[in-house]
Amino acid sequence: MDIRSQIAMVFHLDKCIGCHTCSIACKNIWTDRKGAEYMWWNNVETKPGTGYPTKWEDQEIYKGGWEKNGDTVSLKGAGKFKGLKNIFHNPHLPVLDDYYEPWTYKYQDLFTAPEGNDQPTARPVSLVTGEHVDVQSGPNWDDDLGGSPDYARQDVNLDKLTAAEQEAMFQLERMTFFYLPRICNHCLNPACVASCPSGAIYKRGEDGIVLINQQRCRAWRMCVTACPYKKTYYNWHTGKSEKCVLCYPRLESGQAPACFHSCVGRIRYLGPLLYDADKIEQAAAAPEDQLVDAQMDIYLDPFDPEIIRQAKENGIADSTIEAAQRSPVWKFVKEWKLALPLHPEFRTLPNLFYVPALLPTMAKVNDGVYDSTGKSLWNGVESNRLPMRYLASLFSAGNTEKIVAVMKRLMAVRTHRRSVTVGDTSREEAAAALEEAGIDADTADAIFRLTSLATFDERFVIPAAHREESIEMLESTADVKGSTGFGFKERPQRGL
Amino acid sequence: MYINRKITRLSCILAGLLLGVAVPSVAQDGETIFKQNCAACHTVGKGRLVGPDLAGITSQRPEEWLIKWTRSSQTLIKSGDADAKAIFDEYNGLVMPDQNLPDADIKAIFAFVASKEAAAPAATSAPAEPATNASNHAMPEEIAQGRNIFVGSQRLINGGPSCISCHNISYKGIIPGGLLAKDLTTVYSRFGGDAGIQGILGAPPFPAMTEAYKNKPMTEKEIANLTAFFNKVDKDKAGQQVSAQNPLLYGGAAGFVVLILLYSLIWVKRKRFTVKRDIYLRQLKSI
Known part of the structure; x- marks a missing residue:
């Protein structure tokens, strides 16, 4: 057993209101630079929708992620031979138009336009060329034009549904959507790391954050192809690839990443998980319907004394183990089994888990009367607005049982809390729902607390980074004593 | 440090000034220039090599004509100078390379030629030394x-x-x-x-x-x-039977075509358009 620690995340989709505050927080800090304008390390997609970059989930187009290859996995579109074959021309790369051409407006024209009969206008100009552009699309046009045949109907996950199911989804009374915020998953089996010919991408040993060394990056862009989530981006100005850094400078100083910190819906949770690195290959190569379970088996119980002993032996700090015990991610993912990875079939073992959105209430039209379909909120999984198969395509590699179990648990918590606070459902009804979902009332209350009332420190459990230990691995601190610390890097204008 | 830097800067400026003054005053003597630029093809009084023996040239031609010829004989010929054309034809149309030299240098060359004539007036313009090949x-x-x-x-x-x-x-x-x-x-x-x-x-x-x-x-x-x-x-x-074909050129062209065909086969399934193309075209139609 090779126990390591990973900073993992949970996004609670029921709470996301799609305000894009996270995206803006990230953009302001990290990607408001020349060459990075088109990047959204954090983006919020509307589902059903095509996403950003368009149809990123379709690996027949982009060839990202891993393929099962016997007992192991191999990269779908990159790697030694495939990479070498395409090293000077990689046809699977997304082009700028697959993302969107970033633009701004010539606001100065509003002030400087000569007097005339018409109102002056601020025309859009490209942030790449500086020329006038006809804006074709933006990073979240699914949202702005949600449900249109151009976006919602072209959702890649709809391919898993029958034609009748697809039609039903787009009936006015059933029509629905939810938001899917996405950042880098800081995977356990990252395809970007495996694909890099320069060895510039690495997964940090202490917390599993995946980073691109900007000095070593040689712009081969194999990571852009390899990442099935399309979360590495090529900066055309610097000639280097970039990706979400999980705000590691903030994490190292005990702060939550900017997108987590700014989230107004408080949908985001962050905390460490202990895992067994020896099981990664086996889990990544599991049969498709067992992928979620195989990944869950990797994460280890931080309360088990044997696990704690081995973790300490492996150099994991006590503070990290303690944080893993308090981790909200451990609770959502392993204890309550409410959160699932996004597209586990890409076999990268992502460390960002989603609590799927509960969209139960449904309407129907009866003799011209618009009414809800059932007596209660919950009429069983079959009448969920989103077909289970659609959610399974997103979160469990097609395994609908997993989704049904999560949905039942979520609904049981809601039924239970309604019987406690509102009283419109009976105690018996609530108890039956809890029984069916396999949880007790205390657990349901705990889920409710962490979902709705959690404080900042409960949502973000950030272990001390112990940077001093990392530095001691690289150099003797005694050598630099006296040459760092207080003083001047540049000569002051006066004095001295 | 500060003082050092100042000294360096000052000496740079001084050196620049000196150079600026010095460059135009470098007087190359005619002999050196002749040896560097002319001696490969010309002699003074030792007969014809590739070009004519220059002995007596300064008395035969005006200096202005000599400068023009030296600078660019082809320009002179094209300007319709009969003498120049005659010389060009006499030497089987062998082009004398243009000498991009300042007037002063060309004058120095001919001054040297004139002095050489005076020292050893061979004056045998016609019979070139029999070539010992x-x-x-x-x-x-x-x-x-x-x-x-x-x-x-x-x-x-x-x-x-x-x-x-x-x-x-x-x-x-x-x-x-x-x-x-x-x-x-x-x-x-x-x-x-x-x-x-x-x-x-x-x-x-x-x-x-x-x-x-x-x-x-x-x-x-x-x-x-x-x-x-x-x-x-x-x-x-x-x-010699010189073939008109250039195997490298034709071979290269054929190889290029083969490579292009090969590449288009390898990447026949490549992504040709942006994924959004259909969406955008449909939207344009609906406007």
């Missing part, structure tokens, strides 16, 4: 070495570029060479034998060639071998 009796090994030097299979000792990178020779077994400079198939007779070839190779007067061999001169042995090779090529030329 040693390369007529060259050993086959020498010719072979010359050939190797030409095609580049044997490197020049001082590291100069091999001839074939700029020149072409139509000769059996030699792949077509560069087209940047003159074809050298008949260079031996054009330049009038050993003396001409050796003069040019010893101190190349053509600007590009001067630059290429400035610090990498050919050795005498190399020059002798090359001369022997050029002599042989020139002699054999009559019996």
Whole structure:
């Protein structure tokens, strides 16, 4: 057993209101630079929708992620031979138009336009060329034009549904959507790391954050192809690839990443998980319907004394183990089994888990009367607005049982809390729902607390980074004593 | 540190000033310039080499004409100067390379020529020395070495570029060479034998060639071998069946087509358009 620690995340989709505050927080800090304008390390997609970059989930187009290859996995579109074959021309790369051409407006024209009969206008100009552009699309046009045949109907996950199911989804009374915020998953089996010919991408040993060394990056862009989530981006100005850094400078100083910190819906949770690195290959190569379970088996119980002993032996700090015990991610993912990875079939073992959105209430039209379909909120999984198969395509590699179990648990918590606070459902009804979902009332209350009332420190459990230990691995601190610390890097204008 | 930096800056400025003053005042003497630029093809009073013997030239032609000719003989010929045309024809249309020298330098050259005439007035303009062409009796090994030097299979000792990178020779077994400079198939007779070839190779007067061999001169042995090779090529030329085809060019073109076909096969399933194309086109239609 090779126990390591990973900073993992949970996004609670029921709470996301799609305000894009996270995206803006990230953009302001990290990607408001020349060459990075088109990047959204954090983006919020509307589902059903095509996403950003368009149809990123379709690996027949982009060839990202891993393929099962016997007992192991191999990269779908990159790697030694495939990479070498395409090293000077990689046809699977997304082009700028697959993302969107970033633009701004010539606001100065509003002030400087000569007097005339018409109102002056601020025309859009490209942030790449500086020329006038006809804006074709933006990073979240699914949202702005949600449900249109151009976006919602072209959702890649709809391919898993029958034609009748697809039609039903787009009936006015059933029509629905939810938001899917996405950042880098800081995977356990990252395809970007495996694909890099320069060895510039690495997964940090202490917390599993995946980073691109900007000095070593040689712009081969194999990571852009390899990442099935399309979360590495090529900066055309610097000639280097970039990706979400999980705000590691903030994490190292005990702060939550900017997108987590700014989230107004408080949908985001962050905390460490202990895992067994020896099981990664086996889990990544599991049969498709067992992928979620195989990944869950990797994460280890931080309360088990044997696990704690081995973790300490492996150099994991006590503070990290303690944080893993308090981790909200451990609770959502392993204890309550409410959160699932996004597209586990890409076999990268992502460390960002989603609590799927509960969209139960449904309407129907009866003799011209618009009414809800059932007596209660919950009429069983079959009448969920989103077909289970659609959610399974997103979160469990097609395994609908997993989704049904999560949905039942979520609904049981809601039924239970309604019987406690509102009283419109009976105690018996609530108890039956809890029984069916396999949880007790205390657990349901705990889920409710962490979902709705959690404080900042409960949502973000950030272990001390112990940077001093990392530095001691690289150099003797005694050598630099006296040459760092207080003083001047540049000569002051006066004095001295 | 501060003071040091100031001193460095000051000395830089001073050095710049000195250089600025010094450059125009460097007076090259005519003899040096003549040896560097003219001696490959001309003598003063020692007979014809590639170009005419310059003895007596200063009294035959006005200085202005001489400067014009030296600067660019072709320009002078094209301007319709009959004398210039006559000289050009007399020397089988062998172009004298343009000498991009300042007026002062050209004047210095002719001053030197005039002084040389005065010192040794040979005044024999007609009978050129009978050429003693040693390369007529060259050993086959020498010719072979010359050939190797030409095609580049044997490197020049001082590291100069091999001839074939700029020149072409139509000769059996030699792949077509560069087209940047003159074809050298008949260079031996054009330049009038050993003396001409050796003069040019010893101190190349053509600007590009001067630059290429400035610090990498050919050795005498190399020059002798090359001369022997050029002599042989020139002699054999009559019996040569020069094919009009250029295998490198046609082969390259065919290879290019094959590669393009291969690549389009390898990437036949590539993504040709942006994924959004259909969406955008439909939206345009609906406007």
